[in-house]
Amino acid sequence: MKQLGVALIGHSFMGAVHSQAWRTVGHVYDLPARPMRTVLVGRRAQGAAHAAERLGWQDSTDDWKSVLRRQDVDIIDICTPGDSHAEIAVAALEAGKHVLCEKPLATTVAEAESMADAARRARAHGPHAMAGFTYRRVPALALARQLIAEGRLGEIRHVRAAYLQDWLSDPSAPFSWRLQRERAGAGALGDIGSHIIDLSQYLLDDTIDGVSAQTATFVGRRPLSDKPERTGQVTVDDAAAFTARFTGGALATYEATRYATGRKNALRIEVNGTCGSMSFDFESMNELAFYDTAQDTGGTAGFRRIQATEPGHPYLEGWWPPGHGLGYEHAFTHQARDLVTAIADGTDPAPGFEEGLRVQRVIAAVEASAADSSRYTPVDRPGSV
Incomplete structure (x- = not known):
């Protein structure tokens, strides 16, 4: 069997x-x-060597450029802060390597465009690029996409999505790179809002046409982790809320915040159509709620719970017997499977960098709308992408 050598760049939370x-x-x-x-x-x-031993990697280095020259490396997996994504990804693709890059794709639309252009050029001679929007690979959500594609919900009218966390709700929580615009690009909007933007477009197989938005920064300065007597300035949003229109006509609402006390990782999405609805909450990630208007008879109307653990459900053929649920880490395993399969088959993995760029353009439109008193702002769609 052919081997594919992987180089992982970054070994903190996402790298682990x-x-x-x-x-x-x-x-x-x-x-x-x-x-x-x-x-x-x-x-x-030293840190890379320690992490490599702990996480089971054969070798380690502090020079990412050196791995691009290695013949035993085929895939570059980028798990670094957003400000380095473009440089690493473009260089890796030009070196003939396949690339998996964590979301959001970049810190700016211009950087994301350069990455999508590099992926397009590389595709002509073999290398492939994937953006790491992992929630697509939660079995219940992949099943939801199937139901929508089959027309089980009919014409889609509404989408409402929220991603709620609380890890910044304490004003004394330390400053980090995620609170710096030059490193993260955006705050809650880019960090977790990017997930629900991508997920909604994926589920509907449609694109967001325009937005009307508000953002807020609740705590302007935070103590530095290594020097708590000093503070760093927060230059990104703490929360974002916006309405949107899809090209197909659906009306959508979105909320992303890291200040929702009591919510640790509450990604929620509901889609309503003329023939039914579906609802998902990541805090019950093995379940999909489904409502079919055709069954709305006899006074027993309501959502029914689908346990997305059957062997015929997406990604479940390799796991446990029905009813034995999966967890957060498993969607990343599914992502790795899909990338390896696409590389072996010579097909484009999804989502590609073009889809990552699409999300980046929505983020830019949200920020532009919020800066202009929530004015409705079309999402930029150059004809080249």
Whole structure:
């Protein structure tokens, strides 16, 4: 079996999750190629070496450019802050490597455009690029997309989506790179809002046409983690709320915040159509609520719960017997499976960088609307992409 060497760049929270996925995927699925945890890259050599040993990587380095020259590396997996995504991804694609890049794709539309252009050029001679919008690969949500594509909901009228966390609700929580515009690009809007923007467009197979938005920054300065007597200025949003129109006519509402006390990772989405509705809450990630108007008879109308754990449901053929639920990490394993399969088949993985750019343009439109008194702002759609 052909081997695919993986270089992981970044080894904090997201790097650890990706490591688990690369460790697991070959044991769960019968893959057309075998991914190998070849080398881990960190900012400091000692830290990278320690992380490589702990996470099961064969080698480590503090020089990401060096891994692009290695013949035993086929895939570059980018888990760094957003300000480095474009430089690493473009260089990797030009070096002939496949690329998996965490969301959001970049910090600006211009950077995302350069990445999408590089992916388009690279595709002509083999390398593929994938954007890491992992919630697409939660089985219940993949099943929801199937139901919508089959017309089970009819004509889509409404989408309402929210991603709620609370890890910044304490004003004394320390300053981090996620609160710096130059490193993160946007705050809650880019960090978690990007997920629900992508997820809604994925479920409907449609694009957001325009938005009307508000954003807020609740705590302007936070203590530095290494020097708590000093503070750093927060230059991104803490929360964003906006309405939107889809090209197909559906009306949508979105909320992203890191100040929803009591909510740790509450990604929620509901879609209403002329023939039915579906609703999902990540805090019950193995369940999909489904309502069919054709069954609205006899005084027993209401949503029914689908346990998305059957072998015939998306991604479940490799896992446990029905009723034995999956968790957060498993969607990343599914992502690794899909990327390896696409590379082996020579097909474009989804979502590609073009779809990541589409999300970046919505983020830019939301920020522009919020800066202009919530004025309705069309999403930019250059004809080249």
